[in-house]
Amino acid sequence: MAGHWKEGATAWRTTPRPRGWKAIRAEVLARDDHLCTWIDDGQRCTTEGTDVDHVGDPEDHSPNNLRTLCTYHHRKRTALQARAARGELPSRQRPTPQHPGLITPSPTTTQRPAGARGVQAGGGSGAREALERGREQAARYRDEPGY
Numbered sequence: 001m002a003g004h005w006k007e008g009a010t011a012w013r014t015t016p017r018p019r020g021w022k023a024i025r026a027e028v029l030a031r032d033d034h035l036c037t038w039i040d041d042g043q044r045c046t047t048e049g050t051d052v053d054h055v056g057d058p059e060d061h062s063p064n065n066l067r068t069l070c071t072y073h074h075r076k077r078t079a080l081q082a083r084a085a086r087g088e089l090p091s092r093q094r095p096t097p098q099h100p101g102l103i104t105p106s107p108t109t110t111q112r113p114a115g116a117r118g119v120q121a122g123g124g125s126g127a128r129e130a131l132e133r134g135r136e137q138a139a140r141y142r143d144e145p146g147y
């Protein structure tokens, strides 16, 4: 029977409940007034607590390593533990979202003046003629006597 529970990354999930867990659980729930003890940004969740969570060592079933959580926060906590067990640290995951990769390419392509491309691609001579005509006119204005 010993060695049935695998040690390692998923140990938190497979840790067996100790004998008398029901009593321990009831004790913790009573101590916490059956209220969730989750604290987020200094705000304590006061939803009805139905789950008992291990604060630290999942094999330490002493009441001061246990706390009452509501279903929502127990699920959240379990998700965090699962991620940690896979070696994904939430604090490292957040600063590297997709944004930098998405933002950089689009401005560089859209910032190119559309006109410059159009002149080279389609019927460039007409546009160039118009440009030269404009220059001639500008030159004429300047040379015009009595201006």
Ligand SMILES: [Zn+2]
Pocket (backbone or CB within 6 Å): 036, 037, 038, 045, 046, 047, 069, 070, 071, 072, 073
């Ligand atoms: Zn809660």
